[in-house]
Amino acid sequence: MTKMTSAGLPAHEMTYRALKELLLFGEIAPGQAVTIQGLVARLDVGMTPVREALRRLISEGALEFQGNRRVSVPVLTPENLSELKFARAMIERELTLKAFSNIDENGLKQLESLDSGLDSAITRGDIGAYLRHNYEFHKTLYSFAGAPILESLADNLWLRYGPSLRVVCGRVGTQNLVDHHKQAIAAVRNGQFDEAAAAMSADVNEGIDYVIAEFSC
Secondary structure, X not given: OOOEOOOOOEHHHHHHHHXXXXXXXXOOOOOOEEOHHHHHHHHOOOHHHXXXXXXXXXXXXXXXXXXXXXXXXXXXXXHHHHHHHHHHHHHHHHHHHHHHHHOOHHHHHHHHHHHHHHHHHHHHOOHHHHHHHHHHHHHHHHXXXXXXXXXXXXXXXXXXXHHHHHHHHXXXXXXXXXXXXXXXXXXXXXXXXXXXXXXXXHHHHHHHHHHHHHHOO
């Protein structure tokens, strides 16, 4: 029988989500090796769900198998980052246009609340909270698009990008990070959907440009 968690999900799914969060928010750094034994201790789960989570994340490109049973977080090259920038620009702009065309006032207030949390994290210099609020803002926005395939693709790109973003945030500090969210929300309220999409494109592009600049040094 499959072991279920208190959240009603199988243990392997909860383990996958927990490990995914560690990667999304840069708790495991680029180039850092991960081991089954280490994750069993860190996540307080069994070996079987850890193996399954590793298998899934390797297939998604968030982890890489390097032989000799060694698994690590990929170190992105400038070429990798250029591809990520292109893919995110195409996919996330389309998601933004669809989402802002569908969103209602309650949805905009939800985004404003998340952005307020982001502002607070920036003021405190709390990198972890910044990364979580920024991700949640984008993920919540894209949920209004009604485009599950594009949303899944965007989430995978975030997963590949997260560990590197955490490194850059640590170097430049939260005060220097970009945030075009308010500009986008204001544009939607004025019925200017193209301007809103342009603001979110700038938000994505400038963020990844920080990473490209840092990793090209």
